[in-house]
Amino acid sequence: MPTIRDFLTILQQIVPTGLAEEWDNVGLLVGDPNQPVQRVLLALDPTIALIEQAAAERYDLVVTHHPAIFRPLKTLRTDTPTGRFVALAARNQIGVIACHTNLDSIQSGVSDHLAQALGLVDTRPLVPSRGECALGCGLGRIGILPTPTDARAFLDRLRQACSPPWILEAGIRPERVETVAVCGGSCSDLTEAAFNMGAEVFVTAEVKHSVARWAADAGIWLLDAGHFATEQPAMPIFRDMLRQHIEARSWNIAVDLAIQQPPLHLA
Template sequence: MRLADVIAVLDELYPPALAESWDSVGLISGDPDQPVRHVHLALDPTAQTVAEAIASGADLLLTHHPLLLRGASQIPSTTSKGQILRAAIKNDLALFNAHTNADRARDGVNDALADAVGLRDTTPLVPANELRLEKIVTFVPHDDASKVIDALADAGAGAIGDYSRCAFLGTGVGTFTPGEAANPAIGERGRAEEVPETRVEMVLEPRRRTAVIEALRAAHPYEEPAFDLLAMVPLPTDQGLGRVGELATPMTLRTFTAHLAGALPAAPVGIRAAGDPDREIRRVAVLGGSGDSHLADAARARVDAYVTADLRHHPASEHLADGGPALVDAGHWATESTWLPLVARILTERLGPDLQTSVSEICTDPWTVRA
C-alpha cells in the first residue's frame, strides 16, 4: 500500500483538527506515494529509534512526539535533528507523528493509559471543543449529480461516523442568463435558461473546506457553479485530554502505586506518589505526559488520585495543601508509550495482515540513572 493510505487511516483515527494550535502533527518527511509494508512505532524520533526502524526494514516510523515541534530554517547534519532526518531520508524511512491530536482522540494515548491502569467507563478529563461541521449545498443538472457527489466525497465531504458519501438530494429548477463573455455548458449567451437541477447537500469538516470547493469546481459541469457553505451547530464529542474512570476494586494509594509499577512499562525514573499512603483510591484521573497544568481539572473531577507525569515541586505541594487528590508521577515515557501497541493493533486491523508492525523496545526517557 502507499504511505498516503496509512496516513488516511491515521488522520481518521487522530484528526489533525484535534491538535493544539502550537503543535506539529502529520507527515514530517517522506513521499505519500512511496510503498509501505512495515510500520515501526516509537514514542520519540531519536537517532536510536530511527536506527532501530531502519534495521527492522521499516518504511515508516510512526511516533507520538514530533521531530520539529518548534520548526527550523536550517537542519544541517551537524545537529542531532539533522542527523536523524538525513538517516531517515537516505534509507527511505518516512517519519510521521500524531501528538496532541492522539492525546485527545478516542483510541489514543489517554485511552491506552486508562486501560493499562484498569479504569472503567471513562470520560474525558478536559473535554475537547465540540465537533464543528459545515454543510455544502450545490445545484447540478440531474445527469451530473452522481459525478459531483463522488468528487465531493473523494475530497472528504459526506463522512458521518462509519458511513461515507452521505448526501441529501432534492429536485428543482435553476434559472440563469449567460453574459456575453460567458462560455455556458448549457444555454446561449444573453438568453434566460431554466434547467431541471438536483440540489446536493453534504457535510464536511472545516479543515476539508478548500479541497471540497476545489473538487466541486473541477467536477461541476457549469462554468460558474452555484453553492452555499453553511456553518452548523456544534455537536457534542467524547474526545478530550485525559480520562476519568473507576477502578474495579478500590485500594490504598500505597497499593495503587505498586499496581501501576506492574501495569505500566518500566523506566529507570520509576513511579512516585504524593499524599496519604493509606488513602483509598477508587476514582482516578489519568493524563499521559506533562500534566501539572491540569491539576485544577483533576481536583474539579473529584477523583481520589491523578496519574500523570512531569509534576513540579511547588504546584504539587500547593495542590495537596488545598485538599486536592493524591498525585502519582509515573514518568512521561511510561504514561505515553502504552499507546504504541494499541495503534499498532488498530493499523493491522484497518489495513490488513500484509502490513507488518513493530513496537520499539527502546526506552527514550531521558532519565537513565537513579541512585
C-alpha cells in the same frame, strides 16, 4: 502498492489530525506522500537509533508518538540530533509521521489505555476535545474504581499497569481511593482540573515543582510515574489498530513496534 498518502488516510480515521492541540506538530513531517509503503516502524520517540534501525532494516515509513520536528527549524544542521534524524530519513527515503496529542485524545488512546490498565470504569476526558471527534475524546481521563482501595494497594496497581521506574508523590495519601484521574505524559498542568472534577488522585508525569506544592495545599494526591512509562504501554495497542485497518484493506504492509527503553533511569 499503497503509498504514504494512503497510510495517512488510515491514520486520519484512527487519529484525526483535528484532535491535535494547536501547539502540536502532527502528520507527515518528512517524506513524499506518493512514496510506496511496504514496511512501517512504530515507536514512542524519534531517536537516532530508531531511524538507523529503520534504514538498516529497510523500512519505508516511521511513525512516532512524539514529533521529530516539534519547533520550527531555522537551519538543518546534521551535527544536531534533530538535523541528523531528518537527514538520515531523507537520505534513506524514509517517511516520518507524528501522531502526538491526537493519539492522546482518541478513545483507546494513551490515557484511555492507562485508565483501563488501572481498572477504571465510567471514564470521561479531563479536557474534552473541541476537534473532530466522537463523544469521549479529549486529554486525560477520570473515572472510578469499581471497588475502592487504599493508597498502598493503588500504588501496587499502578506498578502493575505500567512498570514505572519510579513513583514520585505530592500531597497526602488518601485513606480511600475511588475517583482517579490520569493523563499519560507531561500533564501536570491538568492537576487543578482533576481536583475540580473530584479526583482523589491524579497520575501523570513530569510534575512541576509549583504544581506539586499546589497539590499538597489543595489536598489531591499527585503521582508522577514517568513520561515513558505512562505512554509506552499504549503503543502496542496503536500498532494493533493500524494492523486491523491494513488487513481490512488487504494491503501487504507490515507494521512493527520498535523496542525502546526510557531515557531516564535511577542513578
